Amino acid sequence: MNETPKSNFVSRRSLLKGTAAVAGAAIGSGVVTGFPTIWAQNIKDVTLRQFGTGVSNLNDVAVKVKEDLGFTLEMTALDSDSVTQRAATQPKSFDIADIEYWICKKVWPTGNLQAMDTSKIKNFDKIAPIFTTGKLTPESTVAQGTAPSTVGFVDGKGGTAFAKEVTGWMTLIPTIYNADTLGIRPDLIGRPIDTWAELLNPEFKGKASILDISSIGIMDMAMVCEAMGEIKYADKGNMTREEIDKTIAIFTEAKKNGQFRAFWKSFDESVNLMASGEVVIQSMWSPAITAVKAKGIECVYQPLKEGYRSWGGGIGLSANLSGLELEAAYEYINWYLSGWVGGYLMRQGYYSAVPETSKEFMSENEWGYWYEGKPATGDITSPTGDKLAAAGDVRDGGSYEARMGAVACWNAVMDENQYMVGKWNEFIAA
């Protein structure tokens, strides 16, 4: 505390003199480098409470944080509905929120989260452009739905309106994302599948499934209806009432005709439906495919010509964070982006926000298989040691650019959400 006024005094004087600016900066930087040693001792007492969905709330991360940074990270895993609820209604119950971008759109206006100063984030420049400009390559267009770039920035620290372009204040630091598609059992189907429309193909009567989570399910439905040529949507992530009615009508008819074997709500259910052969084609999540494969059953995360439905999550800071805790949170974010977590997530089949740094924590074979879409040169194992692929195997959908470049829409929350939920209930009860 004593040093701070002195450094101000010196730098003001040196500015006045106009010659000793360099010296002032040197003293200033001396103060700054001294600062971390002051709190480095206190930081061990800091506990950050993080909550989020199970996908990225990994215990291994908390253990590694303790090891690398010294402070304690408490993790709570909840389902996405509870996550939304908690972020919106209990701001004092957490320090770090690990939420999806569409949840951010819903929760940000409550003012429970604070924007992050990008100048404090070391690897900000290396964050995948899909989260900043929204464009994977300069030529690509921003996909439909709640694209992360559209809710990724605000105008200032306390800003409540999302900025259209990159600013110095970021809402969420992306952690984990992926492109979703249909999962199929190639051994039971026995022919190539290349379009979302196949989900309603009468050939798979009684052997199809879709997930019973309205906000995501409606998008998978939209992908199917558009692929069938039945409906052309202006924005699949923000449908009109008429579009919702038509979409649900098509699926209600299919349901009445016995197209679906079941609907699933949890990860395990989707794995069991596929592994038991009850279902041969369904909406699915990447780790579920991995889980089916781990049982020695053939299962493909089928790339389709209409593209992927993508989702992404990120960590946001509670508005209540300040002082030492806030510094620790920035430290955590910088550590998060520095590569170890990225490597861990990439080896599970997700993508990391800063692929460049993750590369250093992956073998050449792993990087080639997961990111570049190259044939594996040896066994590919998950972080927990299960064998996922053998030499010569290629990742479904190929490289990062091939997969993330073919995103048709992002998970979203619609303006007509309440109406859609009502319609969804009708569909389930039909």
Added chain:
Amino acid sequence: MPLKRSFSNALAAWLMASPLAIVLALFLVLPIAMIVVVSFWGATEFSIYPAFKLDNYEFLLRSSVTYSVFLKTFMFTVISWALCLAIGFTVAYFLAFHIRTQTWQIVLFLVCTVPFLTSNIIRMISWVPFLGRNGIANQTLMSMGIIDEPLEWLLFSDFAVVLAFVHLYTLFMVVPIFNTMMRIDKSLLEAARDAGATGYQTLTNVILPLTKPGIMIGSIFVVTLVMGDFITVRFMSGSQSANVGRLISNDVALLRYPSAAATSVVLLITVLIVIGIMLRFVNIRKEL
């Protein structure tokens, strides 16, 4: 003097009744009152606010989904109840009148409760691999040559839901019926026989009327459990059917508590009416 005594008597009576009254008020009346109050509140996407609005009920009573879902709930209830009653009565009858020693009655009764040592959910889920397309049931039937194609309706269907209900709740029927049957004076059965009644006549004219309270208690258990269920319907129908419980759980998941509360109130009233009708047939208190 008499006045003073009656006053202290009244005080004692109040004091003796108050612990139960307080417990009931805190854990039954208060929560239900809360649900009724919230059912008139309003909701935004992530918060609820106090108000007095009839919107929740209006939406509920106008939606065709509500009626089809209540109809489905009644269907599940009636079918499950009838099957639970038939099986429960048979099992209780066998235990009470065909097993001669009390030791064996107790042993066999305990055998009936063995499945209840595992959780409700596990008992339900264990049907899934059994009834599946490639499950044991289908494989057995196919290897016996009874069917050529796997039966699709065994799993993820209304059949599966009812099967699980009957499996889960029959014991709730067995216990009270067995209990009332054990209280029937055996000399009544002998008298019936001496008077020349056939076995069937004894059953319908003696045993059935005397076990009515047990049947009614069991029925109340089964009806309330089935009408309030949501997880069995979700798992066994593969989320393809909906009952009122699922409607409520969907609302809760989407943070629409007032709407969930309104549905709960309607369900509560419905269940109370059903039980009220059932109690018209038998005066449980008198018969106990």
